[in-house]
Amino acid sequence: MKRLLLILLCLSLFSSAFSQSRYKPESILNYQKVDQKWLHFGFTLAINNMDFALYNSGLTDARAEQVVFSPGFSVGIVSDLRLHENWSLRFLPGLEFGERTIKYSNLPQEDVTVESVLVNLPLMLKYRAKRLNNYRPYLIGGASYKIDVQSQDALDPENNMLIRLNATDVYLELGAGIDFYLPYFKLATELKFAIGLRDIINHSYDIENPGYEAYTDAIRGMNSKIVTLSFHFE
Template identity: 80%
Template sequence: MKRLLIILLLLSCYTSSYSQRGYKAESVLNYQKVDQKWLHFGFTLGVNSMDFAIYNSGIGDARAEQVVFSPGFSVGIVSDLRLHENWSLRFLPGLEFGQRSIQYSNLDVEEVNVESVLVNLPLLLKFRARRLNNYRPYLIGGASFKIDVQSQESLDPENDMLVRLKTTDVYAELGAGVDFYLPYFKLATELKFSIGLKDILNHEYDIDNPGYEGYSDAIRKMNSKIITLSFHFE
């Protein structure tokens, strides 16, 4: 993930530098008024891949790792506040749906599925390079507060749900994208990395379902990671 992030940043910087050197006027520039509005709105659709960074505790023989990835999807609303010609503040509340699987060794159940429905409340700062004809690359970064409305209060052994996640988490977010100016609206494609800053695993024992403590005891700490490819319509 770190390697992908470095590549993404290098490509974004190169694109920005190239657009400033190679700018040429075009006879028809689509939808210019959107960048002049002090506040504009839109909506966003996206696909995501949720992941865990798992740190094993070393207690007993059990080991945990995530090796199975399942695609999810995201929907949301775009609100963009213009701060400067190249800067804007963005608030994109929405929902993120996804699933992650933890694989265990030396325990009875080898795979535990964890589903999440996240209420996403990000506040992001967007820096845009100079517009080149009808596209404009940008970088984006900030923080997000997420609420998992799918988090369970108790285990569900019948469905192999043997770990629980905490309800809230704070994420650092960084990404890059390109604005495409079409005749009647602006379409942005964006790749963003979100890294959870808190231990997301609920380590409290479920007294109503004893005997499954080993699944949480095997993990010392677990952080959430999400990669999202978004399409913003503004």
């Protein structure tokens, strides 16, 4: 957590320094009306990396060693409610697509694939620093409720899906970014970290596919983590 806060602080300081270095008093201010609207909308395109924090049970020799993740992508809608000159409340529903592979030791199948399609329902509070020319750094934080519509009721041994995930989770989210004011719209680049609060693994056995219980038993608990680089068009 300390490392996460340090990364966000460095990003915020960099954003502020970058904006100040590009500031020119004589520059024309683009698209000023967006920050005066009490409610405005947009859309989001993003890339993500989904990860797991694994906690081995120690009940057997089997161990979940590491997670190999592949880049995923996200799409969503932006709804921004202006609360103050520097504060806004944001609802950013969307879909997140990702895949993770857990590597096991001391089990016949070493690689177990987990695919996720998350319906993301985040409610975020955004703090914006003072606008400098056509740039405005900001911090954002809040919570989200995610529903995994890809979660399986049964294992799928043919596709290396030998564990199951719970369908829902609650996340804490924290990030930073920069608003870029263009002539006809605002573009925001944002880096955000999300940490799941619940044990995401389904510990019940699949009676339709016996013989794979060791993959679940090897893990005492598992939390989801997601890093997202977003591009908001507002």
